[in-house]
Amino acid sequence: MQHHDRHPDDERLAAFADGTTVATADHDLEAHLAACPRCVAMVDDLRRLQASLAELPDLMPSRPLRFLPPVAAQRDGQAAALARRLFAPVLVAGIALSVVGGAGGLASIASMGASGAAAPAPQLASGEERGEPAAAPSAAASRDAVVSDNGASASADGGVDAFSAPSPSQGSTLLLWPVLLGAGLLLVGAALLLRFVRSPRAG
């Protein structure tokens, strides 16, 4: 009645009712409330409203829900994670094998050409050069190299020592280099396939 023209701003009252803001130290407001039933009622309403909101019950879902993601989706996730982990090592191994196989093949062809016995290999060799560009410079560099040089580079790569017999037993080495190259290219292909395992599902 007597305070109608000077009621505090509603938001100020709401902040006071909240009790967690600076407005709680609002002495002017407290003085006003001491004499204004209208504002006291509003603060009271707001506090009871908050109490009621805090009581609202949990609600049962409108339809049955799944509590776990489908196992298939989970397996997809695991497969994708595995593919991600394997991608880099498989790619590196594939490139390494291709380089060794390609370089070794070219070197042995070159050495066989020198001894005048190279018949079926050149086509394959040029294919190798195109398929594995990283091998090309080293292959060109070792074109004139003898088999023993090539054996040394293979053993530097490690793990191929058993095959790097420096002796010119050309029957087995002729077979060895294409097999190494083929295996390397297969691994590179496999790595690229691994890449595809996750990308379509991510979208």
Add this chain to the structure above:
Amino acid sequence: MADSPSKPTRARTAPLPDEASLVGRAVGGDRSAFARLAEHYQSACYGLAWRLLGDADRAADATQDALFHAYGAIAGYRGGTFRSWLLRITANASYDILRRAQRRPTTELPSPDEGAPELPDLAAVNPLREAARSEMYRHLERALQELPDDQRIAVVLCDVYGMDYGQVARLTDAALGTVKSRIHRGRLRLRELLADHRELFSD
């Protein structure tokens, strides 16, 4: 009901008696332990999602998203109550759905003006709840759905689910002052909307 999962005064899902060990097993990758927790808290999550979204289907979608997300994130669970952790995830999932709906006008949420908002059957949640209380809940839920999105989200998270201003600010990507103002204006608006039902709030 004797086997009601809720305390009579606050129809909120209480923690499971063996919750700590269930959570520990779920964090360790035990699917059945997680499923048990998800089943237990689904109504807590759905209640929050429904209040944020005002739509049964979207709320079920958001709850489902939240449960699957929680399953994937359980390894990163770091203490606190499991219910609060799950509710934060649910709030995020609901907020995402709400923003997506806002960006696409064709799938806009039904506005409160277009007939009565859809309300869950509260009597089914707890059949023994006295009529006045469930009447109060009904009015409260309806009034909440009439608030502007910003105010409703802030009031629901803060007053219904007890999150502090900072949490609400982070969840909604808003400044602290903005959140406070939304909460205060939201409460004032609720008070206006419920002016005809003040008797329901007298405790």
